[in-house]
Amino acid sequence: MTKPRWLLAELTYRCPLQCPYCSNPLDYVAHSNELTTDEWKRVFSEARAMGAVQLGLSGGEPLIRPDLPELVQHARNLGYYSNLISSGYGLDEPKIVALKSAGLDHIQISIQSPEKTLNDFLAGTESFEHKKAVAHLIKRHGYPMVLCVVIHRQNIHQMREILDMAVELGADYLELANCQYYGWALLNRDQLLPTQAQFIEAEAIAQEYKTRMAGKMKIYYVVPDYYEDRPKACMNGWGTTFLTIAPDGQALPCHEARVLPGLNCPNVRDYSIQTIWEDSPAFNRFRGDAWMPEPCQSCPEKHKDFGGCRCQAYLMTGDMYATDPVCGLSADRAKIDAAIAAANKDHTAATSRPLVFRHSRNSKIFVEKSQSPH
Amino acid sequence: MSDTPPPPTGNHGQLRSDCRLRFSPLHRLQWEDAQQKYVILYPEGMVELNPSAAEILKLCDGRSLDALVAALEAQFNASELKNDVTEFLEVALANGWIRQHDD
Ligand code: SF4
Ligand code: SF4
Numbered sequence: 324m325t326k327p328r329w330l331l332a333e334l335t336y337r338c339p340l341q342c343p344y345c346s347n348p349l350d351y352v353a354h355s356n357e358l359t360t361d362e363w364k365r366v367f368s369e370a371r372a373m374g375a376v377q378l379g380l381s382g383g384e385p386l387i388r389p390d391l392p393e394l395v396q397h398a399r400n401l402g403y404y405s406n407l408i409s410s411g412y413g414l415d416e417p418k419i420v421a422l423k424s425a426g427l428d429h430i431q432i433s434i435q436s437p438e439k440t441l442n443d444f445l446a447g448t449e450s451f452e453h454k455k456a457v458a459h460l461i462k463r464h465g466y467p468m469v470l471c472v473v474i475h476r477q478n479i480h481q482m483r484e485i486l487d488m489a490v491e492l493g494a495d496y497l498e499l500a501n502c503q504y505y506g507w508a509l510l511n512r513d514q515l516l517p518t519q520a521q522f523i524e525a526e527a528i529a530q531e532y533k534t535r536m537a538g539k540m541k542i543y544y545v546v547p548d549y550y551e552d553r554p555k556a557c558m559n560g561w562g563t564t565f566l567t568i569a570p571d572g573q574a575l576p577c578h579e580a581r582v583l584p585g586l587n588c589p590n591v592r593d594y595s596i597q598t599i600w601e602d603s604p605a606f607n608r609f610r611g612d613a614w615m616p617e618p619c620q621s622c623p624e625k626h627k628d629f630g631g632c633r634c635q636a637y638l639m640t641g642d643m644y645a646t647d648p649v650c651g652l653s654a655d656r657a658k659i660d661a662a663i664a665a666a667n668k669d670h671t672a673a674t675s676r677p678l679v680f681r682h683s684r685n686s687k688i689f690v691e692k693s694q695s696p697h
Numbered sequence: 698m699s700d701t702p703p704p705p706t707g708n709h710g711q712l713r714s715d716c717r718l719r720f721s722p723l724h725r726l727q728w729e730d731a732q733q734k735y736v737i738l739y740p741e742g743m744v745e746l747n748p749s750a751a752e753i754l755k756l757c758d759g760r761s762l763d764a765l766v767a768a769l770e771a772q773f774n775a776s777e778l779k780n781d782v783t784e785f786l787e788v789a790l791a792n793g794w795i796r797q798h799d800d
Contacts, residue, residue, distance in 0.1 A: 326731060328743070374731030377743060404725060404738035428725065429740045467723040469740045495723060496740055538791070 324610070326374035327566040327600055330403075331381060331578060332363065334391070335570050338384040340410050341447030341680040342435065344473055344508040344515055347383065348581050349689040354571040360390040362591065364397050366568055369596035371401040375566065381408035383570065386418070392425040399426025406431060408471075410446070411454040419457075419464050430461050431469035431498070436478045437488040445477065447680050458492040470494040474525065474547075475502040475515035476666075482525040486532045486542075494540055499529055501547035504662075505579045505634060507681045514678050516666035519550055549659055553624070554631025554647035561609035561629065566600065574599045576606050579634035583643050609633055616644055618652045712787050716797035718757040718765060724794055726754055737794055744792075753785055757795045762786070 336351040348354070358366070367378065378398050385391060386409055398405045407422065411432030419430070434454055435445035442451040461468045470489050472478070478485070482499075489497040501522075504512050517525075526544065533542045548555050558565045558577045567575040572591040580586060589603045600606055608614065612625055619630040630636075631647020639648045639662075640655045648655035679685055720726055725738040735751035737744040746754070752772070756765045766779045789795045 374729075376727075376729060376731075376736070376738065377741065379741075402727065404727075404743075406741055428738070431740065465722060467740050538793070541793075 324601065325563045327370055327564065327596075328375055329377045329379065329565045330367070330370045330375040331379040331565065331567040332366070332394075333381050333383065333567065333569050333578065334363070334385045334388045334394070335383040337387045338382060338410065338681075339387075339412050339448060340384070340450065341682045342445060342473070342507070343511045343678040343680050344475060344502050345681040346503065346506045346508065346578065347681065348506060349510065350686060350693055351383075352683050352686040353690045354569065354573070356572075357388075357570045358568075358572045358591070360393060362572065363390075363394055366591050366596060367394070367398055367401060367403070370566060371403060373597060373600065376402070376404060378403040378405045379408055380405060384410055384413065386413045392421050395422055395425040395427045404428050406469075409433075410450070411457045412446070412448065412450045414457045414460070416460055416464075419460050419466075423464055423466065427466070429467045429469060431471055432457060432461070433471040433473065434458075434488070435473070437481055437484040441478060441481075447682065455492065458494070462493050467495045468493065469496040469498060471498040471500060473500050473502050474517075475508075476517040476521070477515065479517045479521045479525050482528045486528065489540065490532075490536065496541045496543065498543045498545065500543075500545040503545075503548070505582075505638065507679065509638060511678050512662060513666045513676070516549065516663065517547075518667050519663075522547055522550055548635075548649045549663060551649060552651040554628050554635070554649040556628045557632035557635075557647075561633065562600070562606040563610070566596070574603070574605075576609070577632075577634060579632075580605070582634055583637055586643075614644060616646070618650075619646050622652065712762065712783060712790055713797055714762045716799060717759045717761060718786065719759050719796050719798060720754055720757045721794055721796055726751070744794075750785060753782055754789065754794065757789075759798075 335357055336347055336354060385407060395405055405428050407427055407430045409430060409432055432454060434442060436442040439451040443449045458468060458470065470492060472485050502508050502515050508515060529542060529544050536542065562576050565577065567578040568591060569575060569581070573581065573588045574591055575581060575588050580588060586605050586608065588605045589599045591599070594603070615625060615630050619625050631650060633643050635649065636645040636647050637643035639658050645655060646653040648658050650656065723739065727736055727738060729736050732745060735746045737746065752769065756768055762783065766782050769782060770776055770778050786795065790797065
């Protein structure tokens with residue numbers, strides 16, 4: 324059994340923005356019993372003792388936690404490389420300086436679009452100018468600056484402008500993350516999934532900049548798996564590398580794993596990280612390949628992609644053991660093709676449903692739904 | 698963008714013998730007990746190093762290529778290391794792990 328290398332600490336589900344592609348659970352308001360400062364420190368210490376070295380501080384918006392500098396300081400003392408994964412909204416120079424002196428290694432901020440109106444519309448909040456100013460401050464204080472832009476049908480036509488913006492802001496890394504369809508993004512898939520032609524065009528532009536900017540800006544292009552014939556090697560294999568801790572202390576083998584019914588993810592309030600990693604049924608459920616059904620079980624590629632994503636399998640087929648339906652060998656591939664067709668069919672303003680934004684009023688509706696009998 | 702410092706010379710490209718070599722401020726070089734290895738850490742990534750690569754990078758503290766080779770040869774009581782060291786440093790430069798400075 325390998326040890327965790329990456330600890331993703333989702334410090335809070337609270338967030339001032341309302342991105343309609345947010346990967347947080349739909350019923351996030353039901354999980355608001357956040358870990359305390361001391362509980363987080365214990366989690367960091369125990370995971371570090373097992374060998375975790377990369378620490379992602381995310382959320383929601385991690386800046387909402389007033390104890391963030393204290394947690395960063397603790398992480399630095401333990402020898403973590405700490406990554407703040409933020410929307411950038413709410414960052415200012417004093418905070419940037421305080422986090423730097425606490426030992427923060429890098430800051431990633433996300434921008435919704437290189438165009439103010441669309442950025443502010445998608446974020447649900449006026450935030451564009453502020454985020455750009457924050458990007459400059461991050462650079463000025465000597466952090467590596469990572470810019471993340473989630474790509475979907477509302478902004479994919481701006482690929483060139485997105486890349487130009489990253490160049491202008493002096494990003495050291497640019498993450499072009501094609502939207503993955505979980506959580507709120509799945510809910511809004513018909514409005515978010517681009518066409519294949521759009522993908523091909525956007526990817527060619529990204530490729531052009533990748534060559535041009537080599538040595539100056541690293542561009543990560545997260546491929547849109549719906550248009551692939553093989554699934555992503557999800558989490559580098561279940562329970563091999565990644566450990567996610569949700570705001571309420573649930574330990575998750577992947578940050579979407581809450582959706583899997585009956586998985587019963589353990590809580591750090593009840594168990595040590597070592598017990599969770601090594602002994603919990605949840606972390607052992609999809610380790611190795613014994614659990615795999617056909618066609619994965621006898622497939623020569625099973626150690627390359629591990630049969631794909633368990634959450635996507637469940638969300639699309641209702642069976643968390645199924646082959647990821649993205650795979651061309653899956654009996655359920657037609658479900659992905661149907662989703663593509665549905666999203667591409669008709670999205671004129673008059674007929675399409677408006678985007679559902681991620682905020683607590685909407686989240687409460689999902690909590691009520693999941694509690695009432697169907 | 699007048700408020701950002703100018704980029705260091707030769708952040709990529711050819712390794713030059715008249716430059717000072719420094720480990721990149723945007724990366725961290727660290728010993729990992731769990732892996733019994735030196736690693737390079739950077740935003741959301743990690744590279745595991747073999748012992749000789751780690752020794753070379755530890756010496757990227759502002760000295761020149763020749764001074765670095767001399768120090769290594771003394772440390773390991775060896776000679777003719779220059780070709781291997783140069784080859785590795787070119788990889789390090791291309792990956793942004795080290796920078797060349799004119800001053
Ligand atoms: S995706 Fe948007 S709404 Fe969700 S946590 Fe990030 S910034 Fe907040
Ligand atoms: S059948 Fe399973 S193991 Fe084979 S390529 Fe498809 S998802 Fe991967």
